[in-house]
Every structure is written in structure tokens, then in C-alpha cells.
Amino acid sequence: xxxxxxxxxxxxxxxxxxxxxxxxxxxxxxxxxxxxxxxxxxxxxxxxxxxxxxxxxxxxxxxxxxxxxxxxxxxxxxxxxxxxxxxxxxxxxxxxxxxxxxxxxxxxxxxxxxxxxxxxxxxxxxxxxxxxxxxxxxxxxxxxx
Amino acid sequence: xxxxxxxxxxxxxxxxxxxxxxxxxxxxxxxxxxxxxxxxxxxxxxxxxxxxxxxxxxxxxxxxxxxxxxxxxxxxxxxxxxxxxxxxxxxxxxxxxxxxxxxxxxxxxxxxxxxxxxxxxxxxxxxxxxxxxxxxxxxxxxxxxxxxxxxxxxxxxxxxxxxxxxxxxxxxxxxxxxxxxxxxxxxxxxxxxxxxxxxxxxxxxxxxxxxxxxxxxxxxxxxxxxxxxxxxxxxxxxxxxxxxxxxxxxxxxxxxxxxxxxxxxxxxxxxxxxxxxxxxxxxxxxxxxxxxxxxxxxxxxxxxxxxxxxxxxxxxxxxxxxxxxxxxxxxxxxxxxxxxxxxxxxxxxxxxxxxxxxxxxxxxxxxxxxxxxxxxxxxxxxxxxxxxxxxxxxxxxxxxxxxxxxxxxxxxxxxxxxxxxxxxxxxxxxxxxxxxxxxxxxxxxxxxxxxxxxxxxxxxxxxxxxxxxxxxxxxxxxxxxxxxxxxxxxxxxxxx
Numbered sequence: 174x175x176x177x178x179x180x181x182x183x184x185x186x187x188x189x190x191x192x193x194x195x196x197x198x199x200x201x202x203x204x205x206x207x208x209x210x211x212x213x214x215x216x217x218x219x220x221x222x223x224x225x226x227x228x229x230x231x232x233x234x235x236x237x238x239x240x241x242x243x244x245x246x247x248x249x250x251x252x253x254x255x256x257x258x259x260x261x262x263x264x265x266x267x268x269x270x271x272x273x274x275x276x277x278x279x280x281x282x283x284x285x286x287x288x289x290x291x292x293x294x295x296x297x298x299x300x301x302x303x304x305x306x307x308x309x310x311x312x313x314x315x316x317x318x
Numbered sequence: 319x320x321x322x323x324x325x326x327x328x329x330x331x332x333x334x335x336x337x338x339x340x341x342x343x344x345x346x347x348x349x350x351x352x353x354x355x356x357x358x359x360x361x362x363x364x365x366x367x368x369x370x371x372x373x374x375x376x377x378x379x380x381x382x383x384x385x386x387x388x389x390x391x392x393x394x395x396x397x398x399x400x401x402x403x404x405x406x407x408x409x410x411x412x413x414x415x416x417x418x419x420x421x422x423x424x425x426x427x428x429x430x431x432x433x434x435x436x437x438x439x440x441x442x443x444x445x446x447x448x449x450x451x452x453x454x455x456x457x458x459x460x461x462x463x464x465x466x467x468x469x470x471x472x473x474x475x476x477x478x479x480x481x482x483x484x485x486x487x488x489x490x491x492x493x494x495x496x497x498x499x500x501x502x503x504x505x506x507x508x509x510x511x512x513x514x515x516x517x518x519x520x521x522x523x524x525x526x527x528x529x530x531x532x533x534x535x536x537x538x539x540x541x542x543x544x545x546x547x548x549x550x551x552x553x554x555x556x557x558x559x560x561x562x563x564x565x566x567x568x569x570x571x572x573x574x575x576x577x578x579x580x581x582x583x584x585x586x587x588x589x590x591x592x593x594x595x596x597x598x599x600x601x602x603x604x605x606x607x608x609x610x611x612x613x614x615x616x617x618x619x620x621x622x623x624x625x626x627x628x629x630x631x632x633x634x635x636x637x638x639x640x641x642x643x644x645x646x647x648x649x650x651x652x653x654x655x656x657x658x659x660x661x662x663x664x665x666x667x668x669x670x671x672x673x674x675x676x677x678x679x680x681x682x683x684x685x686x687x688x689x690x691x692x693x694x695x696x697x698x699x700x701x702x703x704x705x706x707x708x709x710x711x712x713x714x715x716x717x718x719x720x721x722x723x724x725x726x727x728x729x730x731x732x733x734x735x736x737x738x739x740x741x742x743x744x745x746x747x748x749x750x751x752x753x754x755x756x757x758x759x760x761x762x763x764x765x766x767x768x769x770x771x772x773x774x775x776x777x778x779x780x781x782x783x784x785x786x787x788x789x790x791x792x793x794x795x796x797x798x799x800x801x802x803x804x805x806x807x808x809x810x811x812x813x814x
Contacts, residue, residue: 242340243340243341245337245340246336246337246338246340246341247337249333249336249337250334250337250338253330253333253334253337256326256330257330257334259381260323260326264382265323265326265378265379265380265381265382266323266326266327266330266378266380266381267380267381268381268382269381270382
């Protein structure tokens, strides 16, 4: 019987809330403090918490390293993609005004996608850094074998 | 139609290429994407130079938020000139890289190399095109962070230490810069460079502005590797993979010099920087020290890459010497040498990369007898070396000629002697290579190399040929350099 049952149960309880709180911070960025960067850190922290309690291999099964690396690129592409779309719609780079029927909805739409790009990249970069540091000795041993 | 977006696309194209490369992972497609992106980027840079030469400053409002509230991209002849140097260097290094990194970077990291090169390119071009002081800092960090990793990719374990050393020094430099920008924001209430320049005139002489000038000068000087802040440079260039050494030697320090010129002449204004204080004298002293001390150190190196790196520090001294003269002629000489030295040193590092591939190192013991084993490469190195010295008929001569005449124009006759004496030191360190390559027998275990593969050889020889071409026909380079100097000197307020 493992002795860390309290930690395991609590982690299971807390992680969903942490993720939801991350999304709240993400989408509340329009009206109050928040935004993609903070939300990305919270989402990454939830996964890191999972890795601390259940071990690195378990975390890597849930969020594989390859996925993390691809997501890093997805976020940047999403951000820059918004800029490219606004050029194609006849505005300047990252010109949100042309993205919607009226300027306000255009601004909403633009910042929405850009912030999601930020969330994805920040969360995956944090995770990548964590994986690299946490897996240092483990990965070195695996390649040695 | 698309032309109006060129200032943004100059940065966006390589910036988009980087994540695409991370997706693709495999070496060959990553290389193709990088090659395509550098080609487009060079086209954009060349078009921007043509536009600014004929039409003056181009302004671009990011996200259609008008300056000074929004971030403005603003490019004139000076920025476009350096952008063309950077983009052209990217275009030359990319075809070279395919074989160039094959033995120097682990194959599973090839895609990372291309992605980082794209980020570095985006960062450097961003510095040149942005009209916003803080945006400039961000791009400085984008290019620097990419550079640190690129240096660490060298197969020599010392590359890690070199990258770490550069990381510390570079971060200190960037921090000092951002403190300076913070002080300027405090004094003027704006981050837009053009707006800042006009408001600084109203603020007048204040301690905050003086402190900002000091912080920015020292911070950027660290990135320039101005003597005595150059200690990160020799190791970084020596242990980085060869294409990275060539790319950095031709671009990174040059872009920082552009930033310094911009701050001195456009934002603070020459009167504030040079007439009211001893900046000119200090910069002159440091430039002279840079021309002599690292050149002497270069003479005692036993590794060609390190020798070239110290020579770079020494050559940077010529460029800052031109700035310190505070005249159109001086600035023109600086702009000329910026271009000519990028050409020379980039070419030398590219040739050396092929030599390293064949001989297994850049130490003088490995290079012995190069004149027999790789005659063309050895000759190309000598031609590049002549350009470093400034022998007539090479690009180096032209810029030194302009530098000397700028010094004479200011009545500083003794500087002519200094430039000549420093060139004599260059003769000695270039002779060191000649002696090793032509007067020593090849090492016994020499793997009978033959010349470098064509994909490396052609870009390298093209640059060395460029040294000779721009040494004989300097019409284009001197015309552009003159325009750059005039824009910097007579157009306070970023070319309004």
C-alpha cells in the first residue's frame, strides 16, 4: 500500500480545478487581469503537479513529449497566422479591425485567437523545460542502455 | 499590393518558417523550407533597399494602430542597408549549411539548427526594421537566445561553456539596454523611437537622459563586442558550428553597431552625444585599443577560428572609429567597413568551414601544408586575409581608404598612422596562416582531403570573389554607404 494516498487523491481533486481556473484566466483576459501567458503557466503547472505526484512516465503518457514539441510550434503558427489572415483580408499585419463585421467584434476575435496561441506555446514550453530537466538522468540512462 | 507589407513580412517570413521546420523534423524538408524562407527574405530586403533609396523612409503601423501609440515599423536606407547584408548572409549560409552541419551538428538536431537560424534571422531583421525601443529589445533577445543555442550546438564540449559565457554577457548587455530604455520612457513618456527623438529635444539636458545614454551605450557595446567588452566573442566564434560562425561574424555584431549608430545620431542626436560630452574621445580611445590589443592577441593564436575571431574584434574597432569621428565621412567609412568586413569575415569563415570538414579541425597543426592539400581553399583564405589587411584591390582597402580620408578631413592626421600600424599587425596574423599553409609539410596522418564539397565551396568562393569585386568596383557600396551616412547624420527623428 502506498503511503502517499492523500497526495494522490488530493491531486486528482485539484488538477481539474486548476485546468478550469487556467481557462478562466485565459478567457477573462478581455475584462480583467489574465491572458494567455498566465493561463499557459497555470495549465502547465497542473500537468507538472500531475508529474510530481504520479511520476514523470505517467505524465508523459498523458502529454507525450512529441505532442508538447508540436504544440510549441502550433501556438506560434496560430499567432502569426492571425497576422497573415489580417493581411489577406486587406489590413496590416495583426490588424484585428478587419477580422469582424465591426471593429469591436474584430478586436475580440483577433485577440481571442492570438491569446490561444500564447496559451498553447507558453504551456508547452513550460512543460518542455520541465520534461527536459526532470528527464535528464532518466533519458541519459535509457540512451546508455 | 503585397509590397506595402514588406516591412512586416521581412520579419514574419523567417518567423513563420521556424515553427514549420519544428513540425517537419526531418533534415531535408527543413532545409528546403529554410532555403525558401531565406530567399524570400532576401528578395524583400533588396526591394526595401531599392524603395528606401528612391523614396525615403517607409513606415508601417502594426495592427493598424498609428504611431506613437502603436508599434511602428520604420525603415530607411540605413536599416535597409544592414538588412540586405543580414538577409544576403542568410541566403549564402543556407545552401552551405546542408553539408556544412552534417559532421558538426548531430543529425537529430538538424531541424533545430534550421529553426534557430530562422529565429536568429527574424530577430536580427526585426531589430533593423522596428521603430519601437522596447520592440527592439524583444528582437535583440529573440536573436540572442537563438544565437546562444546555435553556438552550443558545436560538437566541441567547450561550445557549451562558450555559449554560457555569451549568455551571461549578452543578458547583461540586454538588461543594461532595457534599463536605458526604461529611463528614456520615464523622461519622454514614449517608446516610439521617432517620437522619442523629438521629445528628447524638449526634455533637454537631464540626468535621466545622461544615465540612459550611458546604459544604452554600454549595453549595446557588449553586444557589439567593443573592446574591452569582447571577451565572449572569441570562444563563441571558435566553438560554434562553422556556418554559425560565418553567419554571426557577418551579421550579429553589425546589427548591434547599427543600433548604436541609431541611438547616437538619430535619437540622442550628435550634439547631445558628441559635442556636450566626451563620448567621442572615449569611443575613439576604445576603438584604438580595439584596433591594436586584439590584433596582437590574434598573432599568438594557434587556431585559425580563434585568430579570425580576435581579428573581428580588431576590425570592429575600425567601424567604431568611424563613428567616433562624428562626421558624414566617418559614418560613411563605418558603413563601408560594416559591409566590407561582413563580406570578408563571412567569406573567411565559410572557407574555413570547408577546411575544418576536410582536415578535422582549425588548429594550426591540422592546417599545416594546406597550400598543397587544398590549394584553392588556401588561396581563398589568403585573398580574404589580404582584404583583412586592406591591400589595394580588395574590399578592405576601400573602407580603410575612406576611414583614413575621413580622419584627414577632421585634421586627425595621427589616426592615419594608427590605421596603418594596425594594418601591419593584420599583416603579421595573416602571415601566420600563410606560413602554416605554405611552408609546413602536411601532418603525417592527414586524410588526403581534396577540396571541400561544392555546396560549401561555391558560397565560400562567391564571398571571397565579392571581396575582390567590391575592392575594384566600389560604386554601388560607396553610393549606398554615403546615403546611409547622410540619413544618419542629417535626419534626426528617424528620417522625417
